[in-house]
Amino acid sequence: MENQKFKYDNKIVKLFILATLVWGVVGILVGVVIASQLAFPVLNFGLEFTTFGRVRPVHTNAIIFAFVGNAIFAGVYYSMQKLLKTRMFSDKLSYFNFWGWQIIIVLAAVTLLAGFTTGKEYAELEWPIDILITLVWVAFGWNMIGTLIIRRVQHIYAAIWWYLATFIGIAILHVVNSFELPISLFKSYSIYAGVQDAVVQWWYGHNAVAFFLTTPFLGLMYYYLPKAANRPIYSYKLSIIHFWSLIFLYMWAGPHHLLYQALPDWAQALGVTFSIMLIAPSWGGMINGLLTLRGAWDRVRDSAALKFLVVAVTAYGMSTFEGPMMSLKTVNQITHFTDWTIAHVHIGGMGWNGGIVFGMLYWLVPQLFKTKLYSEKLANIHFWMSTLAILIYAIPLYWAAVTQWLMWKDYNAEGFLTYPNFLETLVQIVPMYTVRIISGVLFLGGFLVMLFNLSKTMAAGKFVNDEASSAPALVPAGARNPLRETIHRWMERKAVRFSIWVFIALFIGGAVEIIPMIFIKSNVPTLDSVTPYTPLELEGRDLYVSEGCYVCHSQMVRPFRWETDRYGEYSKIGEFVYDHPYQWGSRRTGPDLGRAGVIGGPMYKNAAWHYNHFMDPQKMNEQSIMPNYAWLAVKNINLSKTPAKIKAMQSMGVPYEDGYSEKAVDDLMEQARTISDDLKLSGIEIEPQKQMIAMIAYMHKLGKDISNESFAKVELHSESIAADPQKKEVKLLKDQADLDAGKKLFDTHCVVCHGPEGKGIGIFPDLTDNEWITGNSPAQVFKSISDGNVSKGMVPYKTQLTEEQITQLTSYILITLQKK
Amino acid sequence: MKIVSSLLESIEGIRIYYIIGLLIFVVLFIVILIRTIRMSNNKIDKIKKSILTDDDPGEIMTSN
Numbered sequence A: 001m002e003n004q005k006f007k008y009d010n011k012i013v014k015l016f017i018l019a020t021l022v023w024g025v026v027g028i029l030v031g032v033v034i035a036s037q038l039a040f041p042v043l044n045f046g047l048e049f050t051t052f053g054r055v056r057p058v059h060t061n062a063i064i065f066a067f068v069g070n071a072i073f074a075g076v077y078y079s080m081q082k083l084l085k086t087r088m089f090s091d092k093l094s095y096f097n098f099w100g101w102q103i104i105i106v107l108a109a110v111t112l113l114a115g116f117t118t119g120k121e122y123a124e125l126e127w128p129i130d131i132l133i134t135l136v137w138v139a140f141g142w143n144m145i146g147t148l149i150i151r152r153v154q155h156i157y158a159a160i161w162w163y164l165a166t167f168i169g170i171a172i173l174h175v176v177n178s179f180e181l182p183i184s185l186f187k188s189y190s191i192y193a194g195v196q197d198a199v200v201q202w203w204y205g206h207n208a209v210a211f212f213l214t215t216p217f218l219g220l221m222y223y224y225l226p227k228a229a230n231r232p233i234y235s236y237k238l239s240i241i242h243f244w245s246l247i248f249l250y251m252w253a254g255p256h257h258l259l260y261q262a263l264p265d266w267a268q269a270l271g272v273t274f275s276i277m278l279i280a281p282s283w284g285g286m287i288n289g290l291l292t293l294r295g296a297w298d299r300v301r302d303s304a305a306l307k308f309l310v311v312a313v314t315a316y317g318m319s320t321f322e323g324p325m326m327s328l329k330t331v332n333q334i335t336h337f338t339d340w341t342i343a344h345v346h347i348g349g350m351g352w353n354g355g356i357v358f359g360m361l362y363w364l365v366p367q368l369f370k371t372k373l374y375s376e377k378l379a380n381i382h383f384w385m386s387t388l389a390i391l392i393y394a395i396p397l398y399w400a401a402v403t404q405w406l407m408w409k410d411y412n413a414e415g416f417l418t419y420p421n422f423l424e425t426l427v428q429i430v431p432m433y434t435v436r437i438i439s440g441v442l443f444l445g446g447f448l449v450m451l452f453n454l455s456k457t458m459a460a461g462k463f464v465n466d467e468a469s470s471a472p473a474l475v476p477a478g479a480r481n482p483l484r485e486t487i488h489r490w491m492e493r494k495a496v497r498f499s500i501w502v503f504i505a506l507f508i509g510g511a512v513e514i515i516p517m518i519f520i521k522s523n524v525p526t527l528d529s530v531t532p533y534t535p536l537e538l539e540g541r542d543l544y545v546s547e548g549c550y551v552c553h554s555q556m557v558r559p560f561r562w563e564t565d566r567y568g569e570y571s572k573i574g575e576f577v578y579d580h581p582y583q584w585g586s587r588r589t590g591p592d593l594g595r596a597g598v599i600g601g602p603m604y605k606n607a608a609w610h611y612n613h614f615m616d617p618q619k620m621n622e623q624s625i626m627p628n629y630a631w632l633a634v635k636n637i638n639l640s641k642t643p644a645k646i647k648a649m650q651s652m653g654v655p656y657e658d659g660y661s662e663k664a665v666d667d668l669m670e671q672a673r674t675i676s677d678d679l680k681l682s683g684i685e686i687e688p689q690k691q692m693i694a695m696i697a698y699m700h701k702l703g704k705d706i707s708n709e710s711f712a713k714v715e716l717h718s719e720s721i722a723a724d725p726q727k728k729e730v731k732l733l734k735d736q737a738d739l740d741a742g743k744k745l746f747d748t749h750c751v752v753c754h755g756p757e758g759k760g761i762g763i764f765p766d767l768t769d770n771e772w773i774t775g776n777s778p779a780q781v782f783k784s785i786s787d788g789n790v791s792k793g794m795v796p797y798k799t800q801l802t803e804e805q806i807t808q809l810t811s812y813i814l815i816t817l818q819k820k
Numbered sequence B: 001m002k003i004v005s006s007l008l009e010s011i012e013g014i015r016i017y018y019i020i021g022l023l024i025f026v027v028l029f030i031v032i033l034i035r036t037i038r039m040s041n042n043k044i045d046k047i048k049k050s051i052l053t054d055d056d057p058g059e060i061m062t063s064n
Helices: A010-039 A052-084 A091-113 A127-149 A158-177 A194-213 A215-229 A236-250 A254-258 A265-277 A279-291 A297-302 A304-326 A329-335 A340-368 A376-408 A422-460 A487-492 A494-519 A535-546 A561-567 A607-615 A639-651 A660-681 A691-701 A704-717 A736-754 A778-787 A803-817 B002-007 B015-037 B041-053
Strands: A003-009 A180-184 A187-190 A466-472
Touching (some): A003 A010, A003 A052, A010 A091, A010 A340, A010 A422, A052 A091, A052 A127, A052 A158, A052 A215, A052 A340, A091 A127, A127 A180, A127 A494, A158 A194, A158 A215, A158 A236, A158 A494, A180 A639, A187 A639, A215 A236, A215 A340, A215 B041, A236 A279, A236 B015, A236 B041, A265 A279, A265 A494, A279 A304, A304 A340, A329 A376, A340 A376, A340 A422, A376 A422, A376 A561, A494 B015, A535 A639, A535 A660, A535 A691, A607 A660, A607 A691, A639 A660, A660 A691, A736 A803, A778 A803
Antiparallel strands (some): A003 A466, A180 A187
16 A cells, blocks of 8 residues: 655644733633622722623633633644544635634624623623634634544544534534624624523523633643543543533534523423433543552653643532532522532632643643653642642632522511621622632642643754644445546545534534524513613613623522522513623622612612712612722714614514604603703703713613512501501610611612711712701601602512611611711 | 514413423434443543543642
């Protein structure tokens, strides 16, 4: 057999490695910045481009798509050529892949900071970038399949199946999830609404984890672990079985991100079942990796590369056990909306993805540069820094998650929430956020040590761009008539046929889950009382999306007593039919806003409160960690796009009357003027076309349409006191213990509007003077607290406090503050 | 898409799609399992070891 000469393309591998290193530093650094912002809100700098809501997506996208993405390409481009004994199919495609990907990353960072976002987690990029991603991704897949066709070995080694599954999986997910209707170059609406958008998004979100952070990395594990240990993989048969089970099962598991939420029960049950089933193939992979090292564990002692790979596989095993456990409904009510999820993904990200990338680089860079690693000792230092960082990250956040959950659901003996003020539960865990910064700095430090070590290695070595090699040509098995190549014959070629099988396996899960959700009407019961957004509310909603408010605030009240007592009526599927995109959120760093517009509900705040709060949250409450949004009072709503937005909504089935887009701007201004007039009464001068007005309008829309039901609930608690407040005798409590209790209640509930000394903030009245509109006799104060003043933004506290507590509070106000 | 949407108007009988999907998985799983177990160990061994015999020295090179 003839020995063919060819050259490996090492240069493309080197380029991707360099990109991995650069974006790794950037991604981790941004992570440290946002971690610090949560502990020290002053680091938001009061600029719109540097607020947490905008920077956090930069961190997630930089780590997932820039750092991990480039590492995948580096690993794939090296191992594919070696495994198939050929150069990549097309140099042009390789370099298009490289430069295209880097351009996407830069565009992503710029647009996200500028506030151009679709508002769907891990798919935030706007439509022109989505198209670019599709092109680059197709180039990558085309190049891979082309390389498979020109290969010089018969069998396709296991690692490559995973690469192929990655290509096909991400292609399906990206295309389906990115259907959006463009309004302008930088603004589009998801064509899905509400629950459908949520299902598609989490089908994507979960499988982005699967096909971007799992399958390519299993492929890398199957190549680089045997190479680094110089031993064959433990069981090749196991690799075949766990490959097919894993790619088939993953696609079904998405709804486990939406448990207890406004999603049909059958979809939730389906997600849970398949998540549990996923343990089997995931652990198949872990066991295969670890057993590869049987009898060779002494080598792990000497090699930092192997140490990283072992920790990676172990972290994979832990995450893939933890994940299914978190999919159980009982566990999920703890882990969802708390920091548990954040800790979980960082064990996966820092341990599994980081570990494989670091292990791969410590082995691959010396290989490519034909030299030894500059310092094994430094690599070991990096290993310990990085492993320690994972622990310092995860443990405080698990602690924070459980603490916050226990506080959310704690009831006192009288049957009221012990911590009705959300902020109390957050203040408790902020110290954990400080500890997390240490972890980030440690991880970044380790990364920099690696950077130094690898650059020294590169400088010492000799790099060959095109490395000469030779291999016998592949005689295609069972070649029939090469002159009559039909489509059928083409399909029969192993590589292509294999890809199609993978596609089918992936497609079944996706189709079964999504198609019924989108098309079956009875899945989305509509509520008659729910009306489309007014133009002003719609503009406010777009601002909410663009500022990334969903990063910290959910809009999904789960059907637990401790959530309905805190926020109001639980969320229904039918509420969200006009939400393009849905904004349910996945983490509550701040309180849920789904009921922020329910007048008389526990979450309602009036326009003046919102104005003051956006301008300076820390003035309203010293301990708040929310960034300020002062520019909302300066910047104008872009009215030129409003008619186009209304038209886009109409074409997606939102029932505005015909020709409404013509009137939209007038309606918008009219509604805006009512809000600015309302603010004027409170002494706040602001022009109606400012963004602040739209934001307030949107806040007051949230949950408003179903608020009638909530009113009934508010009344329920209060019969005993409300019966006849005038007759009720209120005796002030003069004991120091009662006054202290009253002060504590005041600090929790009242300082936000009345200030720490009760002198009032802005329009909110001074409690220390004698000018009380509703009177300041004990009975009158008691009544003011228990009934609130809903139109002015004061919550009726009888739904949150006991009679004794209200009496203590009254005593504190009248005795301590008024000095009576 | 009109055809699909009129087929799937109601949630009644929706379970059939999941049963079909699951059946496909179970059948494929059994087929793949049997075929994999019956693959010749010799051939598998050759594939496994093939990746270690390319041009790379394989062993990790260290400086200390």
